[in-house]
Amino acid sequence: MAVRLRSWAFRWVHLLNKRVTVGKNIQLHCWLSIKGPGYVIIGNNCRISSLPGYPVYMVTLYTYTPEAVLTIGNNVDLVSARFACKYKVAIGDNVIIEDASIMDTDFHNLDITRQSPDHETMELCRVLIHRNVRIGARAIITKGVVLGEGVHVYPGAVVHKSFAPNTVVVGNPARILAPK
Amino acid sequence: MSTTFFKKLGGYLASPDDLFSVLLALLRGSFYIVKYRFLTTQDVIINFPFFCYTRVRIAGKGKVRIGPGCSVFVNNFDHLSVFTLAKNATVVIGKKCSLGGATIRCANRISIGDYVMTAASLIQDVPFFTPFMEDERADGVLDTSISISDHVWLSARTIVLSGSTIGNAVVLGVGAVICGECVGDGYLALGNPLRRPIPIASLMTMKKCKDEQ
Numbered sequence: 001m002a003v004r005l006r007s008w009a010f011r012w013v014h015l016l017n018k019r020v021t022v023g024k025n026i027q028l029h030c031w032l033s034i035k036g037p038g039y040v041i042i043g044n045n046c047r048i049s050s051l052p053g054y055p056v057y058m059v060t061l062y063t064y065t066p067e068a069v070l071t072i073g074n075n076v077d078l079v080s081a082r083f084a085c086k087y088k089v090a091i092g093d094n095v096i097i098e099d100a101s102i103m104d105t106d107f108h109n110l111d112i113t114r115q116s117p118d119h120e121t122m123e124l125c126r127v128l129i130h131r132n133v134r135i136g137a138r139a140i141i142t143k144g145v146v147l148g149e150g151v152h153v154y155p156g157a158v159v160h161k162s163f164a165p166n167t168v169v170v171g172n173p174a175r176i177l178a179p180k
Numbered sequence: 181m182s183t184t185f186f187k188k189l190g191g192y193l194a195s196p197d198d199l200f201s202v203l204l205a206l207l208r209g210s211f212y213i214v215k216y217r218f219l220t221t222q223d224v225i226i227n228f229p230f231f232c233y234t235r236v237r238i239a240g241k242g243k244v245r246i247g248p249g250c251s252v253f254v255n256n257f258d259h260l261s262v263f264t265l266a267k268n269a270t271v272v273i274g275k276k277c278s279l280g281g282a283t284i285r286c287a288n289r290i291s292i293g294d295y296v297m298t299a300a301s302l303i304q305d306v307p308f309f310t311p312f313m314e315d316e317r318a319d320g321v322l323d324t325s326i327s328i329s330d331h332v333w334l335s336a337r338t339i340v341l342s343g344s345t346i347g348n349a350v351v352l353g354v355g356a357v358i359c360g361e362c363v364g365d366g367y368l369a370l371g372n373p374l375r376r377p378i379p380i381a382s383l384m385t386m387k388k389c390k391d392e393q
Contacts, residue, residue, distance in 0.1 A: 079311065
């Protein structure tokens, strides 16, 4: 009941916001925080929840530029996941993300005149996460990472490069534990 | 035992502020004992001397047992939080542990021994979890039990994952991650993923050699 009420309130809050599109049958077990000037697109049957007993650690979908696009596919579970999007973050279908943080920028903005460094472009910095990926707790996914279909990122991993489909990734820096 | 008790008592009498804070913590801990024993429907039993300086959260349907004399100190990152994700999950914590900032997520069984110190560490016996473990979306995750023995020191930001066993008197370094490994008695374990553990006794001899040179 509370979930339906919260989902209805969420739709109502973002009704006039043309930059946020929400699919059918979203389930909000905690509040979903969307901030920033960019586009946020959420698919069907998504389930947003926080850690049990932790309503403070909510899912955050933050965008930092007007051309930022943050897409989330169908049947995605987000458990207090944190997103920081400056260029493009795309999440595929059937993905489970725990309290990991996914960012496509370094936040190395010391000065207002150096807000867009030359080495950060759309092609270098976009983060693509394909279908059936699972990302564990306290993992960090940095800019320019493409995770193939079915990659499992273990808790505590810091992913700095792209990985092929169906691999298990552990450690800092991330390396392949075993082919699944 | 008695001498340490009198020493502690003398220390408390010397500084009344400490005595007051300890009594406040004891009162707060007693409140949590009563709350989880009688005011909720969870299967949680906390034994009596429970010193609680910050908040404690216990959620889920599983069984939680916390031994006598445990204390929860203030940690900047987290409070103590215990989540049981399945109905037959059991968390057993021994006596006189210091549990500040630990996050425990249990789907199968986690047993922690006596005199264990934790910082902002994560102990989780499934590699990936959702709050909806019975759901068909969460299938295919392996849950295997974790056992941590006595006198273990878990440093800040350590992660203990499914299938790992930790022996007596083990120190986990800052940011160490154990996934499915076994560490014997008296080792220092470092790294993410874990490097080969160093015996603490050999560390002492190494230091002695350095001094002689």
